[in-house]
Amino acid sequence: xxxxxxxxxxxxxxxxxxxxxxxxxxxxxxxxxxxxxxxxxxxxxxxxxxxxxxxxxxxxxxxxxxxxxxxxxxxxxxxxxxxxxxxxxxxxxxxxxxxxxxxxxxxxxxxxxxxxxxxxxxxxxxxxxxxxxxxxxxxxxxxxxxxxxxxxxxxxxxxxxxxxxxxxxxxxxxxxxxxxxxxxxxxxxxxxxxxxxxxxxxxxxxxxxxxxxxxxxxxxxxxxxxxxxxxxxxxxxxxxxxxxxxxxxxxxxxxxxx
Amino acid sequence: xxxxxxxxxxxxxxxxxxxxxxxxxxxxxxxxxxxxxxxxxxxxxxxxxxxxxxxxxxxxxxxxxxxxxxxxxxxxxxxxxxxxxxxxxxxxxxxxxxxxxxxxxxxxxxxxxxxxxxxxxxxxxxxxxxxxxxxxxxxxxxxxxxxxxxxxxxxxxxxxxxxxxxxxxxxxxxxxxxxxxxxxxxxxxxxxxxxxxxxxxxxxxxxxxxxxxxxxxxxxxxxxxxxxxxxxxxxxxxxxxxxxxxxxxxxx
Numbered sequence: 234x235x236x237x238x239x240x241x242x243x244x245x246x247x248x249x250x251x252x253x254x255x256x257x258x259x260x261x262x263x264x265x266x267x268x269x270x271x272x273x274x275x276x277x278x279x280x281x282x283x284x285x286x287x288x289x290x291x292x293x294x295x296x297x298x299x300x301x302x303x304x305x306x307x308x309x310x311x312x313x314x315x316x317x318x319x320x321x322x323x324x325x326x327x328x329x330x331x332x333x334x335x336x337x338x339x340x341x342x343x344x345x346x347x348x349x350x351x352x353x354x355x356x357x358x359x360x361x362x363x364x365x366x367x368x369x370x371x372x373x374x375x376x377x378x379x380x381x382x383x384x385x386x387x388x389x390x391x392x393x394x395x396x397x398x399x400x401x402x403x404x405x406x407x408x409x410x411x412x413x414x415x416x417x418x419x420x421x422x423x424x425x426x427x428x429x430x431x432x433x434x435x436x437x438x439x440x441x442x443x444x445x446x447x448x449x450x451x452x453x454x455x456x457x458x459x460x461x462x463x464x465x466x467x468x469x470x471x472x473x474x475x476x477x478x479x480x481x482x483x484x485x486x487x488x489x490x491x
Numbered sequence: 492x493x494x495x496x497x498x499x500x501x502x503x504x505x506x507x508x509x510x511x512x513x514x515x516x517x518x519x520x521x522x523x524x525x526x527x528x529x530x531x532x533x534x535x536x537x538x539x540x541x542x543x544x545x546x547x548x549x550x551x552x553x554x555x556x557x558x559x560x561x562x563x564x565x566x567x568x569x570x571x572x573x574x575x576x577x578x579x580x581x582x583x584x585x586x587x588x589x590x591x592x593x594x595x596x597x598x599x600x601x602x603x604x605x606x607x608x609x610x611x612x613x614x615x616x617x618x619x620x621x622x623x624x625x626x627x628x629x630x631x632x633x634x635x636x637x638x639x640x641x642x643x644x645x646x647x648x649x650x651x652x653x654x655x656x657x658x659x660x661x662x663x664x665x666x667x668x669x670x671x672x673x674x675x676x677x678x679x680x681x682x683x684x685x686x687x688x689x690x691x692x693x694x695x696x697x698x699x700x701x702x703x704x705x706x707x708x709x710x711x712x713x714x715x716x717x718x719x720x721x722x723x724x725x726x727x728x729x730x731x732x733x734x735x736x737x738x739x740x741x742x743x
Contacts, residue, residue: 288630289503289616291510298497310628336614340629362615389517413515 235381236328236356237404240279241439241460250456251405252488253441255282255332255465257300259309261476263317269472269480270321270329276484278327280405282359282463285314285333292334292361294416296466300473311337311346315353322354330357330383330404338363338371347374357381357404365401372401383407386432388424399436405461406432409444417447417466421454429458449490456491499633502643506617526569527647530618534647541575548708549579556706563587565710566690567661568603568641570650572712577659586660589650590694592636593663599624603634604663605646606654614645621648637666637725638686640713668693670725673715685713686721 234242244251254273258266270281286304290297311333318329331350338346338360350358357380363371365384375382381404386395389412399406408429411422425442432440442455443463455462464487471483498504506524513522527534527541552560563580565573567589577587594602597610605611605622614623616631624632624644636642653659664672669686672693677683684692688711695702695709715722 288632289498289507291507291617292514294511295497302498305630312628336616336623336625336631337629339614340612340625340627362618412517414511 235379235404236326237280237330237381238439240328241405244279245439245460250459250491251279251439251441251461252277252452252484252491253280253282253330253443253461253463254278254468254484255284255443255463256472257284257286257297257304257469258314258317259286259304259307260300260469260472261303262307263309263313265472265476266317267320267324270327271324272480273468273484274325274327276481277488278484279461280328280330281321282330282332282465283314283318283321283355284465284469285311285331285337287334287337289336290334292414294414294466296417296470296473297415300469303473311341315349315355318350318355319353328356328404329354330359330381331355332359332361335360335363343371344374347371347378347380351378351380355380357383359383359385359407361385365397368401375403385409386428388412388422388428392431392435395432396435399432399438402436402438405439405441406436407463408432408440408442408459410442410455411445413444415444415466417470418445418451419448421446421451425455426458449487452487453490462491501634502639503616503631503634510617524569524617526571526643527574527649528569528617528619528643528645534619534649537571538574538578538647538649541571542578544572544575544710544712545577545579548576548710549583552706552708558706559583559585560708561586561705562702562707563710564590564691564695564707566590566592566638566641566687566712567646567650568592568636568638568643568687569645570647572688572710574647574649576708576710577653581653581658587653587658588694589654589659589661590690591646591661591663592634592638592641592690593665593668594635594637595666599626600633601635602663603636603642603644605644606661607663611644611646616645619645619648621645621651622654637669637721638690638718640685640687641690662694664690664693664697666725668697670722672696673718673722677715682711683715683719684711685715686718688712689715 286301410425439460441461442459447467495505591604611622669689673689
């Protein structure tokens with residue numbers, strides 16, 4: 234089993250839910266991203282989602298858009314993010330999931346990325362805008378190298394399509410808690426619970442719930458239904474407002490009601 | 492109509508915002524993009540609808556001239572008007588030229604010519620696998636054109652195919668050439684072309700000598716009424732930069 238799958242299994246054995254944290258790599262700098270990973274591991278993060286900044290982040294709300302723009306202005310590239318992953322891996326066993334759009338992957342070369350990602354200590358890749366229907370080639374490369382592939386499951390998908398998403402996913406299935414893009418909201422969407430229930434009836438893989446989860450109360454509500462909770466924009470905004478802020482403390486706070 | 496405040500604030504960013512709005516309100520809305528772009532089958536559907544242009548042009552031209560045209564010229568942003576004109580002629584012995592926006596210069600960010608030099612490379616943007624203006628890391632480059640309808644970093648996938656097949660030739664003209672053509676057509680024919688279509692006219696003006704005496708269709712895909720403000724601003728800027736009026740003097 235992969236490092237990501239192991240971590241979900243360990244959390245389940247310990248009777249708790251996994252906490253997945255997203256940051257945009259290179260915001261405010263790749264050096265800070267490497268430190269942030271260490272701090273988040275210390276704060277109790279189970280899986281790190283490392284966002285590769287992209288010029289056209291269509292699935293992201295304003296917070297992550299701004300972070301991507303800042304990271305790109307600093308010259309952050311996929312190659313740089315892999316180097317940062319290598320530094321993170323040198324200091325911690327924290328599972329790493331790359332979160333990227335497909336065009337940078339295509340430009341880098343999917344086979345090259347699969348090879349170098351594994352070599353850099355990356356455990357899985359989520360390609361936001363690559364639907365499983367079009368992902369055959371990529372999934373093949375990932376399986377050959379042992380990379381997990383995570384796909385997004387939307388509340389509006391049919392059971393047949395959720396089955397396809399779950400079948401293409403390794404490590405965990407990412408349930409999108411609501412219709413829309415990434416960003417902070419105040420309450421857990423009514424879409425979340427039925428989606429997770431439908432996914433759980435279709436797969437034995439762990440299901441993590443993300444998009445719009447930004448407070449300890451929401452984390453708790455999400456953890457009641459899913460095997461894991463993903464927090465992104467709330468941490469990215471924390472880094473935007475306090476680039477050198479105490480991320481370990483922030484993660485502990487987010488987890489405090491779990 | 493809402494202005495786009497995110498990213499580079501151009502057409503691609505407006506499309507990003509439309510997609511974000513659509514996925515948020517997907518239960519009650521549908522997303523449509525007005526060109527031969529997006530995932531299959533949209534480029535094919537839009538091409539089929541736009542083919543009315545070529546079907547009618549072909550029938551009318553045969554009726555009036557008793558022969559096929561030698562050349563078709565159309566501007567290419569996403570390329571819907573061009574594919575609509577070209578498609579019904581693809582099996583005919585007719586040459587075709589698609590004209591892209593050469594903008595201010597050939598430097599990255601200054602134009603929207605995906606087929607110009609080393610500019611565009613195979614990529615995926617907004618669900619279309621095609622030539623995309625992008626940097627080495629796969630980030631989409633900003634674009635510029637005086638014609639808003641050509642100001643987009645990707646091109647309809649069928650154009651990419653026709654270009655690779657060498658069935659259609661693609662060229663570009665600059666903002667200045669398009670503006671010049673805008674005036675020439677207005678003054679000589681009384682037709683005000685859209686700045687987009689003025690790119691097609693400009694290419695023909697540039698290449699006129701080689702096509703003298705031949706039969707040519709230029710697709711005037713839009714009217715220039717909408718562009719009078721932009722043209723006026725350009726003219727004013729040109730005069731401010733060139734007070735003697737030498738560059739544009741015959742029209743001031």
